[in-house]
Amino acid sequence: MLKSLIVILMTSVLVNNYVLNRFLGICPFLGVSKKLNQAVGMGVAVIFVMLLATLVTWPIQMYLLEPNDLGYMQTIVFILVIAALVQLVEIILKKYVPSLHKALGVYLPLITTNCAVLGVTINNINDSYNFIESIVSSLGCGLGFLLAMVLFAGVRSRLETSNAPQSFKGLPLTLIAAAIVSCAFFGFAGIIENLFI
Amino acid sequence: MQIVIAIVLVTVVGLLCSLMLVVASHYMSVPTNEKEEKLRNCLPGANCGACGYTGCDGYAKALANDPTIATNLCIPGGDKTAKALADVLGVKALDVAEKEAVIHCYGDTSKRSKKGIYEGIKSCVAAKSVYGGEADCTFGCIGYGDCASVCPVDAICIENGIAHIDSRKCIGCGLCEKACPNHLISLKNVEKTIIVSCSNCEKGAVARKECTNACIKCKKCENICPQGAIKVKNNVAQIDYSLCNNCGMCVKVCPTHCIVDTSLAEN
Numbered sequence: 001m002l003k004s005l006i007v008i009l010m011t012s013v014l015v016n017n018y019v020l021n022r023f024l025g026i027c028p029f030l031g032v033s034k035k036l037n038q039a040v041g042m043g044v045a046v047i048f049v050m051l052l053a054t055l056v057t058w059p060i061q062m063y064l065l066e067p068n069d070l071g072y073m074q075t076i077v078f079i080l081v082i083a084a085l086v087q088l089v090e091i092i093l094k095k096y097v098p099s100l101h102k103a104l105g106v107y108l109p110l111i112t113t114n115c116a117v118l119g120v121t122i123n124n125i126n127d128s129y130n131f132i133e134s135i136v137s138s139l140g141c142g143l144g145f146l147l148a149m150v151l152f153a154g155v156r157s158r159l160e161t162s163n164a165p166q167s168f169k170g171l172p173l174t175l176i177a178a179a180i181v182s183c184a185f186f187g188f189a190g191i192i193e194n195l196f197i
Numbered sequence: 198m199q200i201v202i203a204i205v206l207v208t209v210v211g212l213l214c215s216l217m218l219v220v221a222s223h224y225m226s227v228p229t230n231e232k233e234e235k236l237r238n239c240l241p242g243a244n245c246g247a248c249g250y251t252g253c254d255g256y257a258k259a260l261a262n263d264p265t266i267a268t269n270l271c272i273p274g275g276d277k278t279a280k281a282l283a284d285v286l287g288v289k290a291l292d293v294a295e296k297e298a299v300i301h302c303y304g305d306t307s308k309r310s311k312k313g314i315y316e317g318i319k320s321c322v323a324a325k326s327v328y329g330g331e332a333d334c335t336f337g338c339i340g341y342g343d344c345a346s347v348c349p350v351d352a353i354c355i356e357n358g359i360a361h362i363d364s365r366k367c368i369g370c371g372l373c374e375k376a377c378p379n380h381l382i383s384l385k386n387v388e389k390t391i392i393v394s395c396s397n398c399e400k401g402a403v404a405r406k407e408c409t410n411a412c413i414k415c416k417k418c419e420n421i422c423p424q425g426a427i428k429v430k431n432n433v434a435q436i437d438y439s440l441c442n443n444c445g446m447c448v449k450v451c452p453t454h455c456i457v458d459t460s461l462a463e464n
Contacts, residue, residue, distance in 0.1 A: 084214030
């Protein structure tokens with residue numbers, strides 16, 4: 001039981017990294033990765049929202065949609081629920097934990113309907129994880145997102161000072177660097193499963 | 198039948214969510230200072246810091262909490278903003294002294310002589326640390342655009358090795374003034390049009406060799422000025438704007454044309 005949870009966690013952090021392997025959540029990945037502290041803030045906010053979204057959407061899928069044969073409505077219902085939930089959390093944080101709201105506040109509305117968040121919740125259903133496994137998986141995905149953001153913030157700070165040809169400067173170079181980082185992460189495929197045999 | 202269930206279900210979920218948000222925003226709303234929000238809406242939102250506070254939010258907050266703070270501190274917003282702020286606070290509006298940045302160096306590459314070639318980091322601060330930059334004159338514009346990079350409205354461009362400030366775009370925030378390592382940029386009242394376009398404090402002969410635009414401290418301007426506004430102080434001509442009346446006598450007599458009337462010299 002514990003072993004399978006660890007495998008799920010490690011797999012979702014390294015092998016099935018949402019940004020670098022499944023190419024979800026590219027918008028914040030490219031947009032907010034310029035500075036390290038912003039990247040960390042965004043990553044923490046994503047972990048938080050992913051966990052929260054899974055906590056709510058898994059019971060909705062299992063106890064509301066599937067008994068009524070409405071599994072195909074999951075995308076719409078999930079978006080609706082996640083967006084409302086994040087707004088609610090923002091209101092609550094603003095009222096009761098203003099310091100946390102100040103730290104995460106800018107990023108929370110940005111990721112209300114982020115595809116990575118939606119992707120995690122839907123993939124948890126598709127992989128037929130149970131509730132605990134879903135939570136662990138979304139924690140792993142969030143950590144993977146944070147890892148990718150932090151790594152790429154470092155890469156980008158090096159790119160800033162690089163002497164690149166004019167036509168490559170800015171976004172082209174960033175995209176190429178992202179591709180190389182992504183290639184590096186493909187190297188993790190097949191490692192995790194064999195670690196625990 | 199299936200589709201009806203789907204529609205009903207999504208509608209119910211949506212309604213529940215919206216109800217939840219309405220209740221939450223009603224019971225857990227944080228009381229924001231209404232006055233502060235109104236004041237914030239009056240400000241231009243450039244967050245330049247010319248008022249002396251940390252951005253427009255900071256100024257609005259300070260205004261809302263302390264009635265003694267003047268309403269005319271926002272230079273980019275001008276009279277209009279000052280009046281709007283005063284209306285919200287219910288105090289008398291004060292005029293804003295509209296300011297613009299001017300650069301006290303017109304010695305471009307065709308006028309100044311070079312002592313070497315600088316190939317380091319393209320930044321004025323870095324270039325200054327290496328023998329004061331490329332040019333013989335170590336007081337003048339280095340021309341790597343530290344000022345242009347901080348300008349929030351792109352009013353500064355670098356041409357022929359010196360910075361040009363577009364007075365039509367300049368909002369007078371003073372960020373460039375702080376960025377220039379040679380302190381060549383200053384803010385002046387927009388109504389005053391005469392400026393000294395040289396900051397070289399060397400002796401006249403030396404300055405003349407370094408740059409054909411240089412102030413050679415001949416004191417012709419000082420002698421002709423009917424107001425006594427222009428003085429050669431610290432080896433360079435300086436205008437006291439509280440006395441200057443834009444007569445332009447000094448512009449005519451300056452042998453190196455380093456005193457300019459910006460209203461005429463608008464290129």
